[in-house]
Amino acid sequence: MRDRLSLLTMRLPVLLAALVAVAACTETFVGHQVLRVVPQSDEELQKVQELQDLEHLQLDFWLAPRRLGLPVDIRVPFPSLQAVKAHLEAGGVSYSIMIEDVQALLDEEQTEMLRSSRQLPLSTETFNYEAYHTIDEIYNFMDMLVAENPNLVSKLEIGRSTENRPLYVLKFSTGGTNRPAVWIDTGIHSREWVTQASGVWFAKKIVQDHANNEGVASILETMDIFLEIVTNPDGFAFTHTKNRLWRKTRSKHSGSICVGVDPNRNWDAGFGEAGASGNPCTETYHGPYPNSEPEVKSIVDFVKSHGNIKAFVSIHSYSQLLLYPYGYTSAPAPDQQELHEVSAKAVAALSSLYGTKYKYGSIITTIYRASGGTIDWTYNQGIKYSFTFELRDTGRYGFLLPAKQIVPTAQETWLGLKVIMEHARDNLY
Amino acid sequence: MPGLRASPPAFLLLLVLVFPRGSPAAPGAGQELEPGSRSAVAAARVALHYGNFQARSLGGLRALGQVRKATLKNIPESGHKYYLQFSTEDYRTGEDAGNCLATVLYPKKKSPPVVSIKCSHTKDKKEIQEEDNRFYQRIRHQSKPITGNNIPDSYGNIEPALEPVWALAVAGSSSIMWEKSTETLGYFLAQVKSVRQWVRKDDFTEFDYTVLLHEIPTQEIISCHMRLTWLPGHPLKVKHFCASNADEGSGAESGSAAGPSAEKGAKF
Numbered sequence: 021m022r023d024r025l026s027l028l029t030m031r032l033p034v035l036l037a038a039l040v041a042v043a044a045c046t047e048t049f050v051g052h053q054v055l056r057v058v059p060q061s062d063e064e065l066q067k068v069q070e071l072q073d074l075e076h077l078q079l080d081f082w083l084a085p086r087r088l089g090l091p092v093d094i095r096v097p098f099p100s101l102q103a104v105k106a107h108l109e110a111g112g113v114s115y116s117i118m119i120e121d122v123q124a125l126l127d128e129e130q131t132e133m134l135r136s137s138r139q140l141p142l143s144t145e146t147f148n149y150e151a152y153h154t155i156d157e158i159y160n161f162m163d164m165l166v167a168e169n170p171n172l173v174s175k176l177e178i179g180r181s182t183e184n185r186p187l188y189v190l191k192f193s194t195g196g197t198n199r200p201a202v203w204i205d206t207g208i209h210s211r212e213w214v215t216q217a218s219g220v221w222f223a224k225k226i227v228q229d230h231a232n233n234e235g236v237a238s239i240l241e242t243m244d245i246f247l248e249i250v251t252n253p254d255g256f257a258f259t260h261t262k263n264r265l266w267r268k269t270r271s272k273h274s275g276s277i278c279v280g281v282d283p284n285r286n287w288d289a290g291f292g293e294a295g296a297s298g299n300p301c302t303e304t305y306h307g308p309y310p311n312s313e314p315e316v317k318s319i320v321d322f323v324k325s326h327g328n329i330k331a332f333v334s335i336h337s338y339s340q341l342l343l344y345p346y347g348y349t350s351a352p353a354p355d356q357q358e359l360h361e362v363s364a365k366a367v368a369a370l371s372s373l374y375g376t377k378y379k380y381g382s383i384i385t386t387i388y389r390a391s392g393g394t395i396d397w398t399y400n401q402g403i404k405y406s407f408t409f410e411l412r413d414t415g416r417y418g419f420l421l422p423a424k425q426i427v428p429t430a431q432e433t434w435l436g437l438k439v440i441m442e443h444a445r446d447n448l449y
Numbered sequence: 450m451p452g453l454r455a456s457p458p459a460f461l462l463l464l465v466l467v468f469p470r471g472s473p474a475a476p477g478a479g480q481e482l483e484p485g486s487r488s489a490v491a492a493a494r495v496a497l498h499y500g501n502f503q504a505r506s507l508g509g510l511r512a513l514g515q516v517r518k519a520t521l522k523n524i525p526e527s528g529h530k531y532y533l534q535f536s537t538e539d540y541r542t543g544e545d546a547g548n549c550l551a552t553v554l555y556p557k558k559k560s561p562p563v564v565s566i567k568c569s570h571t572k573d574k575k576e577i578q579e580e581d582n583r584f585y586q587r588i589r590h591q592s593k594p595i596t597g598n599n600i601p602d603s604y605g606n607i608e609p610a611l612e613p614v615w616a617l618a619v620a621g622s623s624s625i626m627w628e629k630s631t632e633t634l635g636y637f638l639a640q641v642k643s644v645r646q647w648v649r650k651d652d653f654t655e656f657d658y659t660v661l662l663h664e665i666p667t668q669e670i671i672s673c674h675m676r677l678t679w680l681p682g683h684p685l686k687v688k689h690f691c692a693s694n695a696d697e698g699s700g701a702e703s704g705s706a707a708g709p710s711a712e713k714g715a716k717f
Contacts, residue, residue, distance in 0.1 A: 303670075304667060420639070
């Protein structure tokens with residue numbers, strides 16, 4: 021395959037034209053083959069030269085016939101393949117198929133190009149928000165964002181994961197000391213890839229709004245925003261390398277061969293009650309005790325020591341829901357009415373962009389009973405505006421949401437998030 | 450709260466039949482549910498799994514739109530019965546695909562839900578047939594037996610060449626998901642892990658699949674092996690076997706592939 025790729029780059033002018041044509045969707049090369057003939061006699065040479073005159077075949081000679089013993093390379097469009105091969109075979113001219121499908125090779129080349137260009141995005145301007153990224157790419161993005169906006173953005177390490185990966189939180193602040201703050205996390209369940217991807221988009225959006233003095237710029241005048249994009253880095257790495265549908269952390273607790281704890285069942289709110297599993301081999305295993313997972317404990321420690329977080333939003337996928345406490349009990353949260361009203365507004369704002377339909381309500385009535393959940397704990401800590409989003413879709417693609425839906429999902433979700441942030445700002449407690 | 454949409458005249462008759470008024474002697478008067486409630490939505494999904502499987506077509510595959518009306522009746526000695534009206538979308542394009550009326554009975558004893566479902570069409574039968582034939586031709590006119598992995602892939606992509614094979618997986622796994630569904634356990638098709646075609650001498654197409662189902666509310670990924678045969682216009686034939694747990698080191702459950710194990714902190 022390597023030889024054929026280098027062969028392709030030798031024909032650079034042709035390749036460029038082909039790629040441009042492909043990009044402009046004017047032509048494809050599906051089924052086209054590149055044949056090589058090495059004429060060994062005058063008769064063979066003549067047979068090949070005859071092909072040049074048959075214009076209707078639309079042959080493209082990459083190496084034109086010249087002398088005996090020199091290779092002749094011909095790109096043959098799919099509809100002409102039979103005729104050309106018949107012509108050569110009838111004349112006793114042997115040929116080999118150098119490229120079985122030109123389009124397949126072009127696609128591969130394009131993927132390679134994209135992959136190599138992805139390794140070096142030069143700034144957050146050239147970063148591709150419409151694609152899914154690896155941990156390294158996201159951590160690199162974060163560093164670039166901080167470097168480009170040192171007066172607005174800083175990166176905090178709030179702890180380390182089980183496998184010793186740093187847990188990074190971006191802080192967006194225009195100053196002050198310990199201002200009231202909004203917390204947003206994405207990727208706590210590693211397989212929910214649209215959430216980490218949306219987190220990256222949110223980070224860039226906050227910076228852009230601030231630069232243009234619109235959107236959340238007004239919120240940043242009086243509040244800070246904390247954003248943890250890869251809340252479960254071990255799980256996330258695992259989804260890239262071994263199992264795309266991995267949900268939990270990657271911790272090993274004694275007494276079991278199974279790996280991982282559900283980080284959304286590990287919080288100290290109804291811990292271990294109905295709505296979580298005590299079996300380490302299940303996807304909703306709550307862990308041996310609350311905050312056993314460093315990914316969870318680091319957030320708990322951060323929230324407690326900060327002491328001034330007013331809104332807390334944890335982002336998941338899929339189902340298209342906006343949820344508020346509780347999940348571990350059917351007792352309504354004391355602020356249920358207000359939370360319900362804010363949810364209605366947030367969902368209306370979200371839907372206004374693309375018509376995406378969301379339902380909303382308490383966790384237990386809307387989705388299912390779940391104990392030890394993030395926002396039940398944060399709510400019980402006194403963070404009134406505690407919400408969970410479940411992003412697109414409703415099951416058609418589920419966790420494997422096509423990358424082209426990343427930006428629309430992030431855009432609409434952002435509108436909902438802004439409603440929550442603005443309400444918190446206007447109703448500080 | 451979403452109100453009832455005006456139904457086309459053809460539905461009025463069916464409405465009367467499907468939504469009987471409770472008479473004083475009836476075992477349990479129907480309890481009207483919030484159309485958006487999770488049990489109504491879950492029941493509608495079960496009805497659609499069944500409908501997609503029974504439809505024996507790929508062009509007519511539907512996804513759930515919105516539940517418009519839902520009623521729950523307790524049938525003593527029998528189980529819980531849901532009466533549903535919901536809109537649907539074309540599975541591939543997302544376009545409106547018409548409305549359905551359905552009943553779903555979850556039996557007290559362990560067996561698949563009993564479903565009746567009737568849907569209107571936005572695509573006419575001829576269009577659906579032509580789409581099925583196109584899918585069929587695409588499958589038949591490959592030079593080698595079709596194989597594939599990870600459909601969609603990690604990034605949500607489905608290779609155009611593998612679309613018919615994916616549609617077939619949706620139709621086939623619908624039968625598995627319908628059979629396994631209970632009032633408390635629901636399913637989605639998460640991914641086609643692998644597919645391999647068996648070449649046959651007759652006109653039928655035959656495939657071996659490994660499909661991954663996402664189970665709610667347990668969040669488990671269930672791996673199922675599925676052998677499927679299809680010819681447009683004929684019933685889909687599906688044989689399946691599901692592992693009790695997909696992931697490493699698991700299998701602590703008793704070997705049943707059916708319901709959840711009873712454990713402390715069980716999901717419902």
